[in-house]
Amino acid sequence: MSSEVQKGKKRGKAQYLGNAKRHKGGKQLEVGMQGILITCNMNERKCVGEAYSLLNEYGDLLYGAEKLGEKDDMASGSEEEEEDDDDVEVALKKEVDQIRTSTEKNLCRFQSVESGANNVVFIRTLNVEPEKLVHHILKDLFTTKKKKTRVILRMLPVTGTCRAFPEDLKKYAETFFEPWFKAPNKGTFQIVYKARNNNHMNRDEVIKDLAEIVGSLNPENKVDLSNPVFTIVVEIIKIVCCLSVVKDYTLFRKYNLQEVVKTTKEEFPQQPANDDKDKAQEQSKEEPVPATDT
Known part of the structure; x- marks a missing residue:
């Protein structure tokens, strides 16, 4: 291989990981942000590079090519x-x-900020629906079986954030859950929970409080640990609580990009739900899922 080709590859890699250099020492995850929480296998810098590449690819498909403002x-x-x-x-x-x-x-459409936890990357989003974008990515990977990342493990949308204290979470959740669970909207649900670098939130109490709130919005909302229409994802890092309500959580292997491309039709014969919130999801026939994340 010629030296010119090798240099070209080095330049390509540098460009691919360029924005990842800003991951360390940048702005931190804070209340009020929306984005995508990504777990990885040790290599956070490469994870950021893969995240930018993947999100820009699908972001352009859904929202058009990004144009930084220079008008007005x-x-x-x-x-x-x-x-x-x-x-x-x-x-x-x-x-x-x-x-x-x-x-x-x-501001860029996607911007890496410090998550506050090891092996966790947070990509802040602007003018993007994280839930819709991540579901679209996983649906495409599930359908095509094309592996597009090496170090990214799970990719979870973060639609809302609040302070990670019981009263703050309960107050925030009462409004946050309305688009999915307030009558006439309804659906079966489960709650998955993960806390990092936080010792003042009790997992069982959080799950109990959130389940009660969902039930109060519409008594027809019921817990279902086997085939839930919705999965409420609670990810706590330090004093920030990240929330999302996602579909096809089990079908897409807990939103694991490495595992979803391995899924066979024999294992999961059902089809992914539509991306729109207001369209009913087909009930899936899948293995029981624990109520909490591990």
Whole structure:
């Protein structure tokens, strides 16, 4: 192999992992973020690179190619000229709004931030539905059986985040669960729970509290550990609680990218659910799933 080809491969690898260098020492996972929580096998830097590659591929398919903002500059300039005589308070507010808009325009669709736990990567998302995107990825891998990652293990959407304290979680969950479980919406469900670097949340109490909230939104919501329509995923890291409600959790092997490509039709003859929340999922016939994650 020529030295030029080898250099080309090195450049390709560097470009592939380029953004991963920002993983260490960057912004941390915090309350208010949406995104995707990814577990990996030791190599976090490579995991970030794989995540960017995979998410950008499917993000472009679902949402179109990403375009960083460079518009509206002339428009904002003309507004400034028209409002030169504004008082100080209005001018200050306008400047703050412009800074916020400029910041939002230049944020990437996917951005790695510190998760706060080893072998866990968090990719913050902007203008993306994490639940829809991750389900689409897993559905495609399940269908095509094409292995696209090496170090990524599980990929879990994080639709909402709150402080990881019992009262904060209960208050947040009352509103968060409404799109799936508030009457007339309903569905069978299970709850899976995982805590990292946190010792002040009790697993059994969290599951009990969340199950009661789901039941209060519609008495027809029932726990089902065999064929749940929905799986409530609770992932706690330090003082941040990440929440999501996902479909096809067992069909997609607990959202494990390595295992989902191994699944055979003989093992799971049913079809994945539609990506839309408001479409009923077909009941799957699968092996019983524990109520909690391990």
